[in-house]
Amino acid sequence: MTDERKNHIYDLIDEKTAELPWYVREYVDKKMRTMSPRSLLNYSHDFLIFFDWLLTEGFFPGKRTDIPLDCLEKLTPQSIENFLTYLQFRLNNDRFTINRKLSSLKSLFNYLQNVAETDDLKPYLVRNVMAKIAFNKIKEDQETVAQKMAGKILWKDEYEQFRQFVAQDYCTTVKDDVKLLNFHKQNAERDTAIVSLILGSGLRLSEVVGLDLSDIDFKKRMVRVIRKGNKEQYVYFSEQAGLDLEDYLQVRSGKYHLMASNKALFVSAPMGPKGTTRRLSPRAIENLVKKYAVAFGKPSLSVHKLRHSFATRYQAENNDIPKLRRQLGHSSIQTTMIYTHLSNEELKRAVDNMDDHFDEPDD
Numbered sequence: 309m310t311d312e313r314k315n316h317i318y319d320l321i322d323e324k325t326a327e328l329p330w331y332v333r334e335y336v337d338k339k340m341r342t343m344s345p346r347s348l349l350n351y352s353h354d355f356l357i358f359f360d361w362l363l364t365e366g367f368f369p370g371k372r373t374d375i376p377l378d379c380l381e382k383l384t385p386q387s388i389e390n391f392l393t394y395l396q397f398r399l400n401n402d403r404f405t406i407n408r409k410l411s412s413l414k415s416l417f418n419y420l421q422n423v424a425e426t427d428d429l430k431p432y433l434v435r436n437v438m439a440k441i442a443f444n445k446i447k448e449d450q451e452t453v454a455q456k457m458a459g460k461i462l463w464k465d466e467y468e469q470f471r472q473f474v475a476q477d478y479c480t481t482v483k484d485d486v487k488l489l490n491f492h493k494q495n496a497e498r499d500t501a502i503v504s505l506i507l508g509s510g511l512r513l514s515e516v517v518g519l520d521l522s523d524i525d526f527k528k529r530m531v532r533v534i535r536k537g538n539k540e541q542y543v544y545f546s547e548q549a550g551l552d553l554e555d556y557l558q559v560r561s562g563k564y565h566l567m568a569s570n571k572a573l574f575v576s577a578p579m580g581p582k583g584t585t586r587r588l589s590p591r592a593i594e595n596l597v598k599k600y601a602v603a604f605g606k607p608s609l610s611v612h613k614l615r616h617s618f619a620t621r622y623q624a625e626n627n628d629i630p631k632l633r634r635q636l637g638h639s640s641i642q643t644t645m646i647y648t649h650l651s652n653e654e655l656k657r658a659v660d661n662m663d664d665h666f667d668e669p670d671d
Contacts, residue, residue, distance in 0.1 A: 313518055313587070317345040324352035328359060329375050331432060335419045344538055346514060354412040357399075361391055377420070383437045392441075403444040414438045460608035462617040467507055470609075471548070474600050475500040481603045494563060494577055499596055501549075501556035502574060502588075505531075506611060508546030510618035510636050513611045517590050519573040521557075526550055535637040543635060623647040 318340075325333045332355050339348060359372050367383070368375045395401040395409060417438035424432045462470055475496060482488035492499075506516060515533040523532040529550050530542045545553075560566065564575050564585050572587035594611055601609035615636070622632050633644040 314345050317349055321345065321349050321352050324349070324356055327372060328352070328355055329373055331377060331420060331424070332359075332416065334424065335416055338419070338423075342537070344534075344536055347536070350408075351412045351415070354409045355416065357395075357409070358391065358413060361394060365390070377432055380417070380420070380437070381433055381435050385437060385440045388437055388441050392444075407443045410438075410441065410443060414441075460606075460616075461613050461620060462507070462606075462609070463620075466606075467617065467621065470600070470604055470606075471500065471504050471507065471552075473604050474503050475552075478600060478603055495596075497552075497556040497559050497563075498574060499600070501552045502593060503597065503600070503614065504549045504552035505545055506614040507618050508549030509543055510615045510622070511543065512615065512637070513590050513593060515637075516574065516593060516611075517588065520571045521573055522571065524553065524573065526554070533637075536639070539637075541634075541637060543637075619644075619647045 321336065325336050336348060336352060339351075343351075356372075359375055362368055362375060362379065363372060365387075367387075368379050392406055392410065395406050401409070417433065417436045420433040421431050421436040421439075426432065478492055478496075479489060482492060502516065505511060509531065511531070511533060512535075515535065518534060519531065525531070525542075528542075529547070530544055532540065532542055535541050560575070563577075565578055566575065566585055570585065574588040574593070575585050576588050576592060578585045597609065597611050597614065598607075601607055619632060619636055622635065623629070626632070629641065629644050629647075632647065633641050636644060638644045
């Protein structure tokens with residue numbers, strides 16, 4: 309992530325925390341050393357939802373910024389359960405999203421009880437209601453999650469078919485629309501490089517967005533990324549991804565009318581009255597992948613599903629979970645283990661072999 313992008317996120321964090329009580333701002337400031345800017349922004353958003361709910365439910369009669377610590381101390385487990393119900397049925401959050409917001413609050417309350425101290429060495433909170441609240445149980449095991457994912461990713465020949473579709477074949481689907489056809493011709497090399505890089509490395513969306521020209525090392529076929537927790541890492545990319553990146557870089561300056569000072573790898577076409585060229589946003593990359601996925605006939609594809617596609621192919625061909633874990637930047641190897649279920653051909657063969665026994669005549 310570039311300094312410009314990081315500073316923009318920090319500005320958004322400042323805007324949100326300015327609307328929160330002083331102790332929340334203190335917590336966020338402390339976490340800036342250990343958490344990524346994007347995670348902190350998500351936390352700040354979660355806190356706004358929670359403190360707004362406190363006001364709506366009448367736990368405090370004043371302004372959000374004035375909610376005192378003793379208001380939090382008086383909350384009961386049933387109060388928090390009511391908040392979780394609000395998230396589920398009023399905001400339509402799924403179990404995973406609710407767990408994430410609950411995690412944000414648990415972290416805040418833990419800080420207030422076990423880390424922060426007053427001038428007389430007393431904790432900000434003596435009673436921590438969040439410690440009594442359990443996360444939603446996610447009952448699906450890795451096998452179930454893997455099989456649900458299986459129908460939404462690319463398999464075998466589809467990798468190259470989709471890449472080729474983005475590079476050339478999409479033109480045939482919009483040949484009667486001059487505007488869409490010209491837009492694709494303008495961005496074909498860029499879009500192909502983006503898709504090819506994700507399919508050839510498994511990078512996250514945020515990591516692709518934050519890439520600068522200087523982050524690419526073609527000789528070693530590695531890219532420098534800033535992963536979750538602000539960790540710097542060098543990640544390999546495939547030979548095909550390297551070729552597509554080189555094709556894009558040959559036309560990047562000319563097609564996008566770039567100044568030498570623009571170091572962003574993936575940029576948008578000039579827009580607005582001043583014809584400003586800027587770094588592609590996360591939403592722009594999500595939308596372009598969605599556009600191609602729908603036209604390709606696989607509308608469930610997304611940036612994250614392309615990452616899953618890479619991981620599935622890597623595991624099937626290399627069967628090396630520790631290396632895959634590092635390539636993907638997973639903090640837990642359990643997260644990476646899901647790809648052993650996605651490519652479990654031995655299990656499929658065992659089930660198929662069962663049919664052979666049913667064909668045998670009875671003695």
